[in-house]
Amino acid sequence: MTGLHARFRDRTAFAPRADYRLLPFRFIRLDDQRYVVTSDVGEHVVVSRDQLIAFARHELPVTGALYRELKAKHLVFDDDSRAALDLLAVKYRTRVAPVANLTGLHIFVVTLRCDHSCHYCQVSRQTEDKTRFDMARDHADKALALVFESPNPAIKIEFQGGEPLLNFGLVKHVVQEAERRNAVQRRDLQFVIASNLTHLDDEILNFAREHDIYFSTSLDGPEDLHNANRPLRGGNSYRAAVDGIARARAALGHEFVSALMTTTPASLPRVEDIIDEYVRLGFTSIFLRSLSPYGFAIRTRLIRGYDIADWLGFYQRGLAHILAVNRRGVQLREELTAIALQKMFAPLGSSYVDLQSPAGIAIGALVYNYNGKIYGSDEGRMLAEMGDDSFCLGSLDDRTFASVMTDDALQQILEDSLPESAPMCADCGFLPWCGADPTFHRATQNDIVGHKAFSAFCAKQMAVLRHLVTLLEDDPDARRVLMSWV
Amino acid sequence: MLLKLSGRGLRALGEVSSRPFIGRISTDVAQRGPNEIWLARGGAGVPDGFRAYLLAGPRPVMPPRDSYALGPEFSYLSDGDVIRIEPDRGAVHAIYRRNSRTNSLLVTERCNNYCVMCSQPPKDRDDSWIIDDLLQAIPLMSPDTGEIGITGGEPSLLGPRLIELVRCLGQCLPATAVHILSNGRGFATGDLAKALAQLHHPDLMLGIPLYADVPEHHDYVVQARGAFDETIRGILNLKRHGVRVELRFVMHAETYEGLPAFARFVARNLLFVDHVALMGLELMGFARTNLDALWIDPLDYQRELREAVETLHRARLRVSIYNTPLCVLTPDLHPFARASISDWKNAYMDECDGCALRTQCGGFFASSTLRRSRGIARVRLG
Numbered sequence: 001m002t003g004l005h006a007r008f009r010d011r012t013a014f015a016p017r018a019d020y021r022l023l024p025f026r027f028i029r030l031d032d033q034r035y036v037v038t039s040d041v042g043e044h045v046v047v048s049r050d051q052l053i054a055f056a057r058h059e060l061p062v063t064g065a066l067y068r069e070l071k072a073k074h075l076v077f078d079d080d081s082r083a084a085l086d087l088l089a090v091k092y093r094t095r096v097a098p099v100a101n102l103t104g105l106h107i108f109v110v111t112l113r114c115d116h117s118c119h120y121c122q123v124s125r126q127t128e129d130k131t132r133f134d135m136a137r138d139h140a141d142k143a144l145a146l147v148f149e150s151p152n153p154a155i156k157i158e159f160q161g162g163e164p165l166l167n168f169g170l171v172k173h174v175v176q177e178a179e180r181r182n183a184v185q186r187r188d189l190q191f192v193i194a195s196n197l198t199h200l201d202d203e204i205l206n207f208a209r210e211h212d213i214y215f216s217t218s219l220d221g222p223e224d225l226h227n228a229n230r231p232l233r234g235g236n237s238y239r240a241a242v243d244g245i246a247r248a249r250a251a252l253g254h255e256f257v258s259a260l261m262t263t264t265p266a267s268l269p270r271v272e273d274i275i276d277e278y279v280r281l282g283f284t285s286i287f288l289r290s291l292s293p294y295g296f297a298i299r300t301r302l303i304r305g306y307d308i309a310d311w312l313g314f315y316q317r318g319l320a321h322i323l324a325v326n327r328r329g330v331q332l333r334e335e336l337t338a339i340a341l342q343k344m345f346a347p348l349g350s351s352y353v354d355l356q357s358p359a360g361i362a363i364g365a366l367v368y369n370y371n372g373k374i375y376g377s378d379e380g381r382m383l384a385e386m387g388d389d390s391f392c393l394g395s396l397d398d399r400t401f402a403s404v405m406t407d408d409a410l411q412q413i414l415e416d417s418l419p420e421s422a423p424m425c426a427d428c429g430f431l432p433w434c435g436a437d438p439t440f441h442r443a444t445q446n447d448i449v450g451h452k453a454f455s456a457f458c459a460k461q462m463a464v465l466r467h468l469v470t471l472l473e474d475d476p477d478a479r480r481v482l483m484s485w486v
Numbered sequence: 487m488l489l490k491l492s493g494r495g496l497r498a499l500g501e502v503s504s505r506p507f508i509g510r511i512s513t514d515v516a517q518r519g520p521n522e523i524w525l526a527r528g529g530a531g532v533p534d535g536f537r538a539y540l541l542a543g544p545r546p547v548m549p550p551r552d553s554y555a556l557g558p559e560f561s562y563l564s565d566g567d568v569i570r571i572e573p574d575r576g577a578v579h580a581i582y583r584r585n586s587r588t589n590s591l592l593v594t595e596r597c598n599n600y601c602v603m604c605s606q607p608p609k610d611r612d613d614s615w616i617i618d619d620l621l622q623a624i625p626l627m628s629p630d631t632g633e634i635g636i637t638g639g640e641p642s643l644l645g646p647r648l649i650e651l652v653r654c655l656g657q658c659l660p661a662t663a664v665h666i667l668s669n670g671r672g673f674a675t676g677d678l679a680k681a682l683a684q685l686h687h688p689d690l691m692l693g694i695p696l697y698a699d700v701p702e703h704h705d706y707v708v709q710a711r712g713a714f715d716e717t718i719r720g721i722l723n724l725k726r727h728g729v730r731v732e733l734r735f736v737m738h739a740e741t742y743e744g745l746p747a748f749a750r751f752v753a754r755n756l757l758f759v760d761h762v763a764l765m766g767l768e769l770m771g772f773a774r775t776n777l778d779a780l781w782i783d784p785l786d787y788q789r790e791l792r793e794a795v796e797t798l799h800r801a802r803l804r805v806s807i808y809n810t811p812l813c814v815l816t817p818d819l820h821p822f823a824r825a826s827i828s829d830w831k832n833a834y835m836d837e838c839d840g841c842a843l844r845t846q847c848g849g850f851f852a853s854s855t856l857r858r859s860r861g862i863a864r865v866r867l868g
Binding site: 003004005008009010011013014015016043068071072080081082083086087090091094345347483484486 | 600602700701714718722747751754757775776779
């Protein structure tokens with residue numbers, strides 16, 4: 001290379017001095033050769049064991065490529081610059097600031113009645129004709145008051161069940177009442193109905209179109225698998241779902257309908273079929289969800305049908321298939337993976353309520369149950385149906401938003417749900433990409449913190465993150481697709 | 487068209503002032519006044535009541551005080567332009583051209599950086615008179631002006647006088663966007679960022695160069711140890727106070743390899759900036775001095791450029807490519823290219839005649855003839 005004119009100094013005049021200091025970091029083994037080093041704000045570098053040791057012992061050459069990468073990601077700093085400290089502070093603040101917005105997701109369980117009898121039902125649905133499992137209008141109004149007491153500028157109201165369309169009158173009432181309040185409040189207000197779409201009719205579709213309501217439905221895969229998982233007395237659940245998806249898309253627009261799947265033992269050998277079904281139906285997103293230890297999934301012992309290793313095999317094969325689908329030019333994103341990637345690469349992290357620190361319980365989502373009780377998460381009310389009311393935050397009859405948020409029991413749960421101070425989590429290299437799931441650990445270990453060595457949640461997180469980092473490091477094609485999901 | 491903005495284009499026709507002065511060009515007798523300069527393209531009649539007279543036609547019998555014959559290279563001057571006349575040198579400088587989209591005010595030639603590719607090499611001398619001139623000139627500019635650039639040197643070295651200038655712009659030209667080119671270092675500490683923010687200028691943006699993700703590389707490019715830290719702090723301070731900031735990255739042989747890392751750094755650390763401009767090299771000033779060390783054919787950094795644009799765009803940052811003709815960019819980068827070169831130094835090449843992309847293309851710096859990209863070619867569609 002030709003040098004600069006003599007009046008300019010060359011690069012060596014600006015090189016860092018030979019010693020450096022470490023900034024807060026954690027590390028974890030990736031495989032036999034490599035380690036992942038992460039910063040408090042979730043930036044990471046993959047290094048060899050020798051490099052890790054040299055880095056920690058302050059023995060890295062300061063002119064090398066690895067030093068530059070560590071310095072750019074604010075894992076080290078040297079005497080020449082303190083900008084790293086300013087930038088780290090800004091990044092940390094950016095990442096945790098959304099906690100102060102408090103609750104954005106508000107779930108209305110307008111009825112527990114349902115026409116389906118899914119083996120894995122996690123909310124313990126009731127048969128259709130028992131109206132005592134419907135939410136009272138008075139409770140809905142009280143819940144709405146709570147919703148608008150939350151300071152969050154973006155409010156999402158989600159209707160859950162049971163099957164919420166079986167109590168569509170109340171859905172209508174809540175939407176209209178929320179919009180009336182919002183005329184003054186001016187929040188970014190969104191509505192979602194979680195429905196099996198069996199009861200979709202023109203009246204509902206017209207109303208949904210007028211109020212920009214989204215639908216989230218269940219689709220477990222091809223017809224035989226879906227119907228085996230989701231029996232509909234005297235009907236065909238798959239047909240109802242597929243017809244409903246088509247009608248809702250036609251009435252509202254393609255992007256107004258999304259679908260979720262649940263993995264049962266019968267799903268395990270068929271991940272490719274399930275993904276192909278999503279592609280065939282024109283979905284751009286799929287969430288490979290494992291069974292959760294609540295409701296009928298426990299009562300029917302369905303959850304014992306596979307262990308976490310089985311599910312991971314399912315996930316890895318599924319992700320490989322999704323990446324292949326993307327390489328064919330079809331856009332399809334896997335949501336569990338996308339959440340992890342957000343946490344790894346996006347300055348704001350991920351807003352997914354079930355993987356936060358502190359946990360998203362109550363401060364991320366509030367659930368207003370059909371009977372007027374308030375829960376801090378959808379899983380909390382599922383646990384309640386099984387007789388464990390430990391996540392109940394009182395009743396709509398005597399609570400305000402402030403009294404829910406300052407509830408002693410809730411404060412204790414939130415404090416215990418900071419992985420930064422939980423045994424084993426505090427030192428884990430994956431900590432900035434993880435979160436807490438107190439409900440899961442309460443359900444499985446009878447303790448909201450849980451012993452991570454015996455936690456299927458932890459095993460799943462570890463395996464998924466290791467798999468993702470490995471793909472990002474070793475497979476440039478996969479990396480290209482994965483980065484487009486951030 | 488290439489314009490000569492300054493030069494000794496004046497020949498005194500009689501008695502002249504002893505000191506430099508500023509005025510506005512007018513061809514309308516009714517506009518007469520102490521800050522107006524009469525421009526006559528022909529005819530012998532010379533109205534009274536103007537500050538000075540620029541005469542392109544025949545010399546009048548009795549030229550009023552401050553009458554000058556105007557050289558043909560300044561024939562572009564027209565109504566509403568604001569100029570500075572130095573009678574003793576016979577010099578004229580066009581401070582502002584009413585018909586130009588791109589008026590830049592050079593506010594000082596002093597700078598605390600010494601960038602290896604600086605197109606406007608700094609001069610370390612007291613030039614505080616410049617800002618006095620500009621404070622006189624700004625009230626003469628048209629309130630219809632779309633945008634005014636402030637450039638240097640380093641404007642933030644002016645401290646409170648910069649604030650005075652921006653306040654004057656905001657008061658005299660409230661509808662005019664103001665774009666300040668600054669290295670940001672002057673905003674790192676103290677209250678300059680706050681003072682600028684408190685002007686509440688309706689349309690203000692600072693363009694701040696940043697050349698790397700780590701200090702050693704940035705400091706080398708700007709030839710100043712510690713500059714990276716001050717620039718970063720300046721950016722954080724400005725944004726904290728609500729001033730809009732654009733990042734500028736000049737692409738050349740000493741920076742292009744760092745483009746992808748720079749983009750990742752910005753997407754992670756500075757996501758709140760308002761715009762990122764990735765800029766082709768202008769072969770002026772130190773870029774000429776260091777031409778062999780700095781020149782790289784833009785064709786040879788397309789991979790790095792594309793990766794950087796992809797990273798920034800995906801992070802939902804506004805990103806633009808400046809100073810690069812479309813024919814040397816891969817087609818997927820065309821949507822990001824902007825016609826960014828100021829009219830007075832803009833040029834096209836022979837290949838541009840009949841090129842299908844000519845109307846969308848920014849063309850070249852007039853200085854680009856020094857080195858030519860292999861990619862320059864006439865694009866034909868179909």
